[in-house]
Amino acid sequence: MNLEKVVFAFTIILALTLxxxxxxxxxxxxxxxxxxxxxxxxxxxxxxxxxKFGDRTHMGAVLLAASLVADIQLVAAAxxxxxxxxxxxxxxxPATVASIVSLAGGxxxxxxxxxxxxxxxxxxxxx
Amino acid sequence: xxxxxxLILRQMRAPLLLLTTVYAIxxxxxxxxxxxxxxxxxxxxxxxxxxYFVSFMGTTTGFGEIxxxxxxxxxxxxxxxxxxxxxxxxxxxxxxxxxWQNETLQKALAEHRFQRQVRQISEPFFVVCGYGNxxxxxxxxxxxxxxxxxxxxxxxxxxxxLMLAEHxxxxxxxxxxxxxxxxxxxxxxxxxxxxxxxxxxDDNAVNLHIAITVKVxxxxxxxxxxxxxxxxxxxxxxxxxxxxxxxxxxFAKDLGLAVDYPYQYMLSDWFRNESGEPxxxxxxxxxxxxxxxxxxxxxxxIHRELLDxxxxxxVIEPNKALLNLPVNAxxxxxxxxxxxNQAGVGEAVGIIAGADDDSNNxxxxxxxxxxxxxxxxxxxxxxxANSRLFAHPRAELVMEVSDVLAxxxxxxxxxxxxxxxxxLARAHDDSWAQNLTERIRKISPLGFPEVWECVIAADSAHAxxxxxxxxxxxxxxxxTHDHHDRDVSLPVLALLHSNSQGAFCMPSGHASLAVNDRxxxxxxxxxxxxxxxxxxxxxxxxxxxxxxxxxxTWLGRWLQRSNS
Numbered sequence: 001m002n003l004e005k006v007v008f009a010f011t012i013i014l015a016l017t018l019x020x021x022x023x024x025x026x027x028x029x030x031x032x033x034x035x036x037x038x039x040x041x042x043x044x045x046x047x048x049x050x051x052k053f054g055d056r057t058h059m060g061a062v063l064l065a066a067s068l069v070a071d072i073q074l075v076a077a078a079x080x081x082x083x084x085x086x087x088x089x090x091x092x093x094p095a096t097v098a099s100i101v102s103l104a105g106g107x108x109x110x111x112x113x114x115x116x117x118x119x120x121x122x123x124x125x126x127x
Numbered sequence: 128x129x130x131x132x133x134l135i136l137r138q139m140r141a142p143l144l145l146l147t148t149v150y151a152i153x154x155x156x157x158x159x160x161x162x163x164x165x166x167x168x169x170x171x172x173x174x175x176x177x178x179y180f181v182s183f184m185g186t187t188t189g190f191g192e193i194x195x196x197x198x199x200x201x202x203x204x205x206x207x208x209x210x211x212x213x214x215x216x217x218x219x220x221x222x223x224x225x226x227w228q229n230e231t232l233q234k235a236l237a238e239h240r241f242q243r244q245v246r247q248i249s250e251p252f253f254v255v256c257g258y259g260n261x262x263x264x265x266x267x268x269x270x271x272x273x274x275x276x277x278x279x280x281x282x283x284x285x286x287x288x289l290m291l292a293e294h295x296x297x298x299x300x301x302x303x304x305x306x307x308x309x310x311x312x313x314x315x316x317x318x319x320x321x322x323x324x325x326x327x328x329d330d331n332a333v334n335l336h337i338a339i340t341v342k343v344x345x346x347x348x349x350x351x352x353x354x355x356x357x358x359x360x361x362x363x364x365x366x367x368x369x370x371x372x373x374x375x376x377x378f379a380k381d382l383g384l385a386v387d388y389p390y391q392y393m394l395s396d397w398f399r400n401e402s403g404e405p406x407x408x409x410x411x412x413x414x415x416x417x418x419x420x421x422x423x424x425x426x427x428x429i430h431r432e433l434l435d436x437x438x439x440x441x442v443i444e445p446n447k448a449l450l451n452l453p454v455n456a457x458x459x460x461x462x463x464x465x466x467x468n469q470a471g472v473g474e475a476v477g478i479i480a481g482a483d484d485d486s487n488n489x490x491x492x493x494x495x496x497x498x499x500x501x502x503x504x505x506x507x508x509x510x511x512a513n514s515r516l517f518a519h520p521r522a523e524l525v526m527e528v529s530d531v532l533a534x535x536x537x538x539x540x541x542x543x544x545x546x547x548x549x550x551l552a553r554a555h556d557d558s559w560a561q562n563l564t565e566r567i568r569k570i571s572p573l574g575f576p577e578v579w580e581c582v583i584a585a586d587s588a589h590a591x592x593x594x595x596x597x598x599x600x601x602x603x604x605x606x607t608h609d610h611h612d613r614d615v616s617l618p619v620l621a622l623l624h625s626n627s628q629g630a631f632c633m634p635s636g637h638a639s640l641a642v643n644d645r646x647x648x649x650x651x652x653x654x655x656x657x658x659x660x661x662x663x664x665x666x667x668x669x670x671x672x673x674x675x676x677x678x679x680t681w682l683g684r685w686l687q688r689s690n691s
Contacts, residue, residue: 035173035174036155039154039174043151046151047144047147047148050143050144051140051144053139053140053143054133054134054136054137054138054140056133078174082174085175086175
């Protein structure tokens with residue numbers, strides 16, 4: 001066991017769980033989706049992305065790509081939120097919440113791929 | 128390029144992680160600390176404003192407290208994070224700058240740049256390994272002819288000199304070990320436009336290694352090598368190095384020629400000139416007893432040639448343990464009158480100052496001239512920087528290694544037919560050579576004329592090759608006449624005609640041409656341009672062949688046909 005591996009796996013899995021936590025709930029209901037959870041998801045995803053920098057293997061490249069996808073999806077979700085609440089007067093209508101949550105849902109898929117790759121790599125390393 | 132990106136990303140991981148974390152904590156804290164709005168009610172900052180505030184706090188430490196004045200708790204938090212974010216930024220930027228100055232990164236960048244520049248070359252070019260005295264001279268003269276080269280050298284300051292040199296054309300250069308195959312590939316030995324590789328490093332073993340590498344990786348490529356010893360020469364020749372140049376041997380052979388064939392020597396001396404350089408007068412080597420100071424590689428080569436030419440040679444050499452030293456050799460430097468007198472400077476006709484030290488050679492010349500002012504002096508110059516000292520008219524002939532090498536290689540690279548011509552010319556006697564030098568002087572009285580090669584092929588001689596494929600008989604004289612008036616001949620000399628049957632020196636005007644023939648001409652730059660018309664323009668060639676202008680358009684041709 002080595003600490004680096006623990007931190008790495010921890011961050012990737014935490015990125016998925018936080019992301020999923022934000023995503024789950026009624027898609028149009030603002031009360032089911034906490035802004036702090038979205039914030040935490042963005043932060044942990046950013047950390048996960050940076051941790052994947054500089055790995056030249058093929059697996060490393062795919063992991064980095066998946067992370068970048070998740071980042072874009074989550075930042076877009078936050079962007080929609082800011083736009084709806086602060087830039088315009090639309091507010092958190094069910095339609096807005098639905099689009100924020102669906103963007104976060106896309107990020108869940110990307111994060112799931114990351115975690116699956118991590119699991120696959122771990123399984124393959126065991127002899 | 129990939130490796131550079133990964134190197135940067137990997138090194139930037141720690142500062143980026145820290146930066147993200149600090150920003151996240153600062154933003155989160157601001158959203159959690161209660162503030163007060165303009166009506167005095169408790170208010171929590173949202174993420175949007177918090178992130179906005181942290182962003183400008185971290186970089187500029189602030190535009191003020193927005194959207195409402197902060198409470199003391201908020202100020203406390205902001206105060207702590209002003210210092211933390213600034214410190215984090217300093218760390219991040221510091222890492223980035225250190226990374227930029229990293230030698231590995233700079234080297235990787237330089238290599239990448241070099242590789243890209245070489246790849247972009249779209250015309251024929253040469254690879255030059257070693258940018259010392261010889262390499263820089265060679266590259267300079269190639270540059271003057273607008274010929275490209277890529278340069279490898281072990282020393283960065285030499286590459287810097289290449290980049291700083293005044294020139295009409297940019298040449299890529301890289302500080303790298305030319306004996307590594309990877310670096311040679313970077314320099315373009317696998318490039319389809321690469322014509323040949325010139326190995327001119329100071330190290331014989333490296334030159335040998337370059338030759339082997341190129342012959343293994345790209346056997347089609349021509350390799351020209353400098354070699355300082357006969358063993359290395361034999362080794363290089365064994366795997367097909369195209370030209371091996373030993374500066375001492377090459378100079379000594381020419382000198383041997385000068386003894387009995389002064390005009391032959393003058394001819395080969397002229398043909399090593401750049402166009403426009405003054406035409407040296409004939410040099411008559413006196414026959415008799417010669418003194419040779421220094422019996423190193425240079426001394427030995429000269430010794431052999433002078434003995435072959437029937438001279439008596441008295442060797443003066445400081446090291447008496449030297450192998451193959453003649454038994455009657457005088458031991459000493461030759462810089463003092465005692466040694467020179469002992470060697471018999473009074474009866475000698477000439478002296479060769481051939482030591483590997485320039486101040487010794489100068490001292491030999493001065494002392495010997497004082498003892499016997501009629502001596503014919505040949506000096507070896509070791510350092511290019513000492514040219515001014517040797518330029519003083521004390522020595523009749525100065526041999527400088529880098530000069531001999533650079534001119535010889537330049538001829539090989541730019542006009543390979545010149546060497547064929549000179550070796551064919553050697554078969555003739557000296558009066559033939561004298562006659563030829565007079566003809567050259569007549570077409571170009573002011574300086575050495577331009578010498579150029581022309582290939583009868585579709586792209587370099589469009590009109591001629593078209594006429595030949597139609598079965599017309601085109602002869603050498605058709606190229607050397609003026610296309611304005613075909614009774615006037617251009618001031619050019621046809622020096623060599625190389626065709627499927629072999630190479631012919633000074634072809635007659637009646638020699639018929641065929642496709643893929645190669646010709647060597649000498650003449651003025653203007654007549655070279657005139658000749659281009661005869662080679663490329665069908666109307667010009669048609670006029671010279673028939674004396675009539677051919678109609679150029681379809682209508683003209685139709686009218687001519689219906690008239691006849």
